[in-house]
Amino acid sequence: MPASPSPAPDTDAIVRVRGLSKTYAGGFQALKNIDLDIRRGEIFALLGPNGAGKTTLISVICGMSNATAGTVTADGHDTVRDYRAARAAIGLVPQELHTDSFETVWATVNFSRGLFGKAPNPAYIEKILKDLSLWDKKDNKILALSGGMKRRVLIAKALSHEPKILFLDEPSAGVDVELRHDMWRLVRALRDAGTTIILTTHYLEEAEDMADRIGVIRKGELIVVEDKAVLMRKLGKKELAITLQQPMEQVPATLARWPLALSQGGTVLTYTFDTQQEDTGIAALLRALTEHGIDFKDLHSSESSLEDIFVSLVHQDQAPTPSAQKAIPA
Template sequence: MTNALSIKNLSKTYDTGLTALNGVDLDIRRGEILALLGPNGAGKTTLISIVCGLVNPSTGTVAVEGHDIIQDYRKARALIGLVPQELHTETFETVWDTVSYSRGLFGKKPAPQLVEQILKDLSLFEKKDSKIMALSGGMKRRVMIAKALAHEPRILFLDEPTAGVDVELRKDMWRLVKRLRDTGVTIILTTHYIEEAEEIADRVGVINRGRLLLVEDKAELMRKLGQKQLVLELQKPLEQLPEALSDYALELSDGGTRITYHYDTQATRTGIASLLAALAGAGVTVKDLDTEQRSLEDIFVSLVVEESQ
């Protein structure tokens, strides 16, 4: 698959001595949704700002659809749409004029039908003649997204796009992002809402202290790191686990009425079958059982904590 974005050995050290990025290598596939996760100050916004031409890198290269962001910056930037964290809008302009003007900034011919469709997709069309200053915070956020889409970018950066907005906008965003991906648009999403990554991302990247810890297909990440646990509710409480079960990593809780068995998602079912057989052999009767799996949030937190130690 052709890469929409290719980042090689990218670093950024500010005059203060702060290293915001440290040797980041990242290839982003054309037509995928990549969720970039990381705590505050991890380097997410710096990475986006460099790709979008807002910040100069200290070292490394970035190519957008093969165009170097420094040597061929006009073509590179024309392919990118950015929805920043902060709200920057023309307060006294109407929604329609603001979005149309954003399209013209990239030398695109007027396209009223396209602007109309974008506004409808974002539930903004009824507000098209409203002044930006009269809109709520959530509506202003929608206008920012519409502006980023006005010139039909092939790569869209969404930097915390749903921070502080209502559930309705968040769901609208998810639907729109999926439709854009289906048309071949590449989307890079930074978020603190892990459920967004679980809902819409194809791949997940984790960044901390300027270092990219991993980039993995979401399903593969869950398979490799999403540890599961089997919870067994017992018919009768146990004072302690039988010696015959010592080979298994078990936890006895709830007054001896519950056993928890942690296992890797790559483990075969024979391990569980063997445990159940061992329980029966030890005279332990199971009344009920259930399985749980670590969420993407659990994986993210453990990776960040491990890297920080």
């Protein structure tokens, strides 16, 4: 994969990042010449190990940190020259739980809406609180809420001014299963209504389930940006494990056209192939085994998950190893 993807201009990009770099005092370069277009109405998952630059990138896009070089536009507004309009288009759910502990849920969400110059809209605020299962807590003070409920309040605050772009920075960190389900149900509804979602997460199964596109950042560099389905097709691997009726000492030379590995003990043959390849090779392989008098009693297929691909991209010293298994009747 190219180390520094340079996307062609996307005419439907709602967030456009060009040549973005960020160097902190002391010389540490957190971001290195980032180019990125985020499409209107998509769910974009930004993945990377701790310290890769995910939160720094979000902070710069949201105008909370100044870039050393480069430009960012949000909904057509430059985040430096037209900060107020750009920031009004953005809702942010940060990692940290911080809000006014002595305010009620209703007051803090309403106040957040007012900060962006939006007219009061009690019906809209009520809908948000109900969607996040906060309605029965609307008169509670923030300090009396559990950590999961405080996380819900942060999401409600981020949505209070009806942003076109929503950033979710590790939104699932430390939350319960119920909130996670509520949150992803709401995210899908927002995307269906036209909101653009950018999320970072360490729960890669969530990114695999939710995202339309994936970006991977490593040591401040954006190393890949791709449609999720295309990424998994390009970098994914599939395996077929064939359990033999009788062990064999070695793979016959006549089966050399298939990349077969024989397990210790000679009881399992493993056929590994790219997901871009046609699966018709499996049928030909099974016919060849039968023609050679090699009987088998079980088949299992497996394929790379997004987690496997992520690990291979971040470390770039190993191929993705299939992990998600499913049985196939022999």
